[in-house]
Amino acid sequence: MAASAISIEGLTKRFGTLTAVDGLTFDVAPGRVTGFLGPNGSGKTTTLRMVLGLIEPTAGRAVIGGRPYREIPRPMRLVGAALEASSFHPGRTALGHLKTLAPQTGVSTARCREVLEFVGLGPAADRRVGGYSTGMRQRLGLAVALLGDPQIIVLDEPANGLDPQGIVWLRELLRSLAHEGRTVLVSSHVLAEVRNTVDDVVVISGGKLIQASTLAEFESLAETAVGVRTPVPDAFAVLAHDRGWAVSEGPGGFRVDGQDGATVGSAAFAAGIELHQLVDIGADLESVFLRLTSEDRR
Numbered sequence: 001m002a003a004s005a006i007s008i009e010g011l012t013k014r015f016g017t018l019t020a021v022d023g024l025t026f027d028v029a030p031g032r033v034t035g036f037l038g039p040n041g042s043g044k045t046t047t048l049r050m051v052l053g054l055i056e057p058t059a060g061r062a063v064i065g066g067r068p069y070r071e072i073p074r075p076m077r078l079v080g081a082a083l084e085a086s087s088f089h090p091g092r093t094a095l096g097h098l099k100t101l102a103p104q105t106g107v108s109t110a111r112c113r114e115v116l117e118f119v120g121l122g123p124a125a126d127r128r129v130g131g132y133s134t135g136m137r138q139r140l141g142l143a144v145a146l147l148g149d150p151q152i153i154v155l156d157e158p159a160n161g162l163d164p165q166g167i168v169w170l171r172e173l174l175r176s177l178a179h180e181g182r183t184v185l186v187s188s189h190v191l192a193e194v195r196n197t198v199d200d201v202v203v204i205s206g207g208k209l210i211q212a213s214t215l216a217e218f219e220s221l222a223e224t225a226v227g228v229r230t231p232v233p234d235a236f237a238v239l240a241h242d243r244g245w246a247v248s249e250g251p252g253g254f255r256v257d258g259q260d261g262a263t264v265g266s267a268a269f270a271a272g273i274e275l276h277q278l279v280d281i282g283a284d285l286e287s288v289f290l291r292l293t294s295e296d297r298r
């Protein structure tokens, strides 16, 4: 397989006068989980629908394993996708649903049962999907995606409707799929939801690419901060003022933005200021995400 499992070049989709996806170019690498991030309505689903050959691009192209989706023979053996969790026939059982997909995927009924077990739907395999919770539908969507044991997995907001336990389970599952060398592309409008899951991020806003990098590079855009507790807040406030630190005071103590613990600790020590707590507060990635995606880049 080519170095990038999914390759998107100048991908554009217009609906009338609305440009939903605007000249997107990025690659998705195998062996990694890539988060496809953007606010509601930023064009994620439209992009994924083009990747999966469900709608035609207005311009540009998307290729999977070197060819457009529609040219892949038995695509479900190469690419597994879950776009909408709600589009299952409510009268069908989960097993019945997978069995209808088995011939085109070239898999057995045993494989259908196996994959339902794998996503935690074993006990519910023979129940009608109409009675499923949102989380169960998400799991069924995953079962469909994984049915053909594909190398490339594309999931649209798979964490929606999952409870916290389900989210942890999903995270482990996606990590293990990537660990096996598979390509995992997963969309979300909630950065926090995927932050512990993804290796790479592709961030879009208004249909345009904002950032495509490793998560670590993305995190480096965020400013660090330090939390401080001191029995002598007035003295600390004077020190912060003297140093020109951006400081705010809350019920839990001070927050110093843009500094690290070593700088603040040394300065306090030199000034003879007693500290009872000094903590590095992790980079505030959520605010970077909001800032990047709310700026008007159109």
Ligand SMILES: Nc1ncnc2c1ncn2[C@@H]1O[C@H](COP(=O)(O)OP(=O)(O)OP(=O)(O)O)[C@@H](O)[C@H]1O
Residues within 6 Å of the ligand: 015, 018, 020, 038, 039, 040, 041, 042, 043, 044, 045, 046, 047, 189
């Ligand atoms: N078939 C369509 N006809 C007209 N407009 C559409 C169509 N599909 C999507 N859009 C519009 O394109 C824009 C992007 O929608 P899209 O569903 O791709 O965003 P999204 O990032 O997936 O959002 P969400 O997180 O809410 O699912 C939106 O303004 C949407 O209303």
